[in-house]
Amino acid sequence: MRATDLSELAAFEAVARHRSFRKASEERGVTASAISHAVSNLETRVGIRLLNRTTRNVSATDAGAMLLAQLSPALRDIGSALDALNQFRETPFGKVRINAPNSIAPFVLGPVMGELIRDNPKLELEIVATDRLVDIVEDGFDAGIRLGESLREGMVAVKIRPRLRFAVVGSPAYFETKPIPRSPADLTAHVCIRNMYPSGAFYPWSFARDGEAIDVEPRGPLALHDHELMVEAALAGIGLAYIWEARAKPYVESGRLVECLQAWCPPEDWLYLYYPTRRHMSAGLRAVIDAMRV
Structure with a gap:
């Protein structure tokens, strides 16, 4: 498989998962037009329409849904295999995307960002602070931060500092x-x-x-x-x-x-960093957790 083939497949997977070219482009760090071009090239090459597009919505066709179901686990496996190479590096490598409530992000992430970047110079942190309730899987985050409230099934929660009131x-x-x-x-x-x-x-x-x-x-x-x-x-x-x-x-x-x-005004419940159970924990995410855990 050519590198361009894998890039096109990854672009399609991101669009189909997010149902959005814009969100896919933000996750992959390229322009929306580049994502659209990659998906169009893939559809031309396989000779099948994979996405239904309107001015407001994007959805997978039956063929696209079947490809997505098989492609997502395969791309996760590839990501895990590449991340395993971190054991041969002195420090973690790659991008970690974190979502946190805007109201608490400065107190939770502010004290650790400098140390994380200094100790892991090849680590890239992308932090999105918003009080909107976010689905970290659908929105392409590696992890999220919440107070000690119930999380949906399939999430691992790690208690982190500080305890706020x-x-x-x-x-x-x-x-x-x-x-x-x-x-x-x-x-x-x-x-x-x-x-x-x-x-x-x-x-x-x-x-x-x-x-x-x-x-x-x-x-x-x-x-x-x-x-x-x-x-x-x-x-x-x-x-x-x-x-x-x-x-x-x-x-x-x-x-x-x-x-x-x-x-x-007693202290609130503990804060937790959470991430999907099925997602391989990258070395970068492990470094973030180690810096924040209680």
């Missing part, structure tokens, strides 16, 4: 007109900056102490899904924000924000 903060100017809350029940008398998922759904502020758990539905005129914007809103005195303590820390230490309800 939420904090309730407000500006000194805000507390000039409002008393500092002493318990979650006091929040009913406060203006709160509501936390919103990218989908538009709201999530409660969760508290716990001495075995007692309380969820509060915050009330206020402003709803945000970005923690940086929540910090800015709290600094502006709009209301109280419920954000990661690590994000609030520099502002609390400088006196620009005041933290409250500390006794009611």
